[in-house]
Amino acid sequence: MTEAAPISAEYRAGSDPRTLRDALGCFATGVTVVTCLDRSGQPVGLTANSFTSVSLDPPLLLVCVKRSASSASALVRASHFAVNVLQTGQQPASIRFATKDQDRFGATPWSPGEYGPPVLRDSLGVFECAAHAVHEGGDHHILVGEVLRASFDSTLDPLLYFRGRYRRLHFD
Numbered sequence: 001m002t003e004a005a006p007i008s009a010e011y012r013a014g015s016d017p018r019t020l021r022d023a024l025g026c027f028a029t030g031v032t033v034v035t036c037l038d039r040s041g042q043p044v045g046l047t048a049n050s051f052t053s054v055s056l057d058p059p060l061l062l063v064c065v066k067r068s069a070s071s072a073s074a075l076v077r078a079s080h081f082a083v084n085v086l087q088t089g090q091q092p093a094s095i096r097f098a099t100k101d102q103d104r105f106g107a108t109p110w111s112p113g114e115y116g117p118p119v120l121r122d123s124l125g126v127f128e129c130a131a132h133a134v135h136e137g138g139d140h141h142i143l144v145g146e147v148l149r150a151s152f153d154s155t156l157d158p159l160l161y162f163r164g165r166y167r168r169l170h171f172d
């Protein structure tokens, strides 16, 4: 059984990484699925909440992909990738793209984007990117993409992630 996070705690370099994860989990995020085609043209992708805008001119964004992810080498090599921003109805897709041995693309409606990488149907937003740079960041690759096309549906609500759990927006 995993223990609940303590009400307050302190992490110091070299101490328990669980506490660091709990501290990082205080930063509420949306949820994305990052996709590309591998060298044989097969779709690959994973759930990622490390998505950040970087620059408007030129239009750049980044996502961090752990080096051990099965799609890491394809994402690092790909000429293009897509960041699919998920809405509340896509929580099953988020779980599927974060779980090993799932038929991720078989069970998720998708189609090739204008620039090739898979676009998940009914996403809240989609950023199709050309690979701009890959930086090394410890046990993650930092993928920087130049946005070639962005689309969104402002009628949908975002899927959120906070303190290790999926959340929804609620306005009082």
Ligand SMILES: Cc1cc2nc3c(=O)[nH]c(=O)nc-3n(C[C@H](O)[C@H](O)[C@H](O)COP(=O)(O)O)c2cc1C
Binding pocket: 031, 045, 046, 047, 048, 049, 050, 051, 064, 065, 066, 067, 068, 069, 070, 071, 094, 097, 098, 099, 100, 101, 161
């Ligand atoms: C909400 C959420 C956010 C995640 N964010 C990231 C992330 O930003 N980068 C990353 O490498 N893995 C992230 N993961 C973990 C990967 O989705 C997960 O390890 C996935 O199984 C890796 O792909 P693989 O099974 O093909 O190796 C996240 C998982 C969840 C549930």
